[in-house]
Amino acid sequence: MSPGVLDAFRCPSCRAPLEVSERAAAICQGAARHEFPLRDSAPSFLSEADGSADTLEAVAGAYAKWIKEAGGRWNRERRRVWRSMLDAAREAAPPPGLFADLGAGDGGLAAAAARERYQAVALDAALPPEGPYLRAAASFTALPFGDGALRVAAYSASLHYADDLVLALKEARRALRPDGALIVGLTPVHLTARGAAGAAETTRHEIRALASEGPLSESYRHLTLEELEGALGSAGFVFEVRPSGLSAGFLAVRAVKSRIAGTEFARFPLVVGRARA
Numbered sequence: 001m002s003p004g005v006l007d008a009f010r011c012p013s014c015r016a017p018l019e020v021s022e023r024a025a026a027i028c029q030g031a032a033r034h035e036f037p038l039r040d041s042a043p044s045f046l047s048e049a050d051g052s053a054d055t056l057e058a059v060a061g062a063y064a065k066w067i068k069e070a071g072g073r074w075n076r077e078r079r080r081v082w083r084s085m086l087d088a089a090r091e092a093a094p095p096p097g098l099f100a101d102l103g104a105g106d107g108g109l110a111a112a113a114a115r116e117r118y119q120a121v122a123l124d125a126a127l128p129p130e131g132p133y134l135r136a137a138a139s140f141t142a143l144p145f146g147d148g149a150l151r152v153a154a155y156s157a158s159l160h161y162a163d164d165l166v167l168a169l170k171e172a173r174r175a176l177r178p179d180g181a182l183i184v185g186l187t188p189v190h191l192t193a194r195g196a197a198g199a200a201e202t203t204r205h206e207i208r209a210l211a212s213e214g215p216l217s218e219s220y221r222h223l224t225l226e227e228l229e230g231a232l233g234s235a236g237f238v239f240e241v242r243p244s245g246l247s248a249g250f251l252a253v254r255a256v257k258s259r260i261a262g263t264e265f266a267r268f269p270l271v272v273g274r275a276r277a
Helices: 052-070 072-092 108-115 165-175 193-211 215-219 225-234 248-261
Strands: 018-020 025-028 035-039 098-102 119-124 134-137 150-156 176-185 237-242 270-275
Touching (some): 072 176, 098 108, 108 150, 165 176, 165 225, 225 270
Parallel strands (some): 098 119, 119 134, 150 176
Antiparallel strands (some): 176 270
């Protein structure tokens, strides 16, 4: 591990700085001396005692397979949204500073943030691939950052996997600087609970077909707009909702399919938030 690679991280339990031990583990410098394994020269902050680490890694691995199989136009649209998210980040909280890609997957957004001169960090339940960023395995509800450390906390196609939306968003708020920004993109949102449940089940069928049965299909869900906005408010954010960043052609095709099917297709609003004073 190169010197300084742990400098951006803090113990998710006590917020103490970390150091590399002789056993090739990251150990916090707090009184409890919490220890975290290093995998491929990056720390894993997931709990291994209760089996949650294995479950979260299985979710992330299935997601990577699903996205790879889906591929094609969706990947092009993802990159469009990343550009919109970065535009919003630069406007609300310009670089330099720590940009955390939370639920980073293949690290694409983190890599783009690094090119924008942020110090980018890619976090996921499965360790993201190497890239021009720091990386770690971690959960949404125990972020390995100190209080007020992040310039930007970004969720791209990931926030709807949080078991507890409010808890995850409160953790992001804790880690954000007072002048930092929360950016959420590609989270599927509906106006009605019926629409959210029906669309999520359709996608779960696709996940099972492309990435097999397992914790990903079990945990996948869509949100209602009321649920998302309520969680943001409860977590202490003031926010605005912007257009998704998806292409006009992509959205037009979805609108036609929605009318033909007579069902409510998901929307993917771009959310820009700040911690409420």
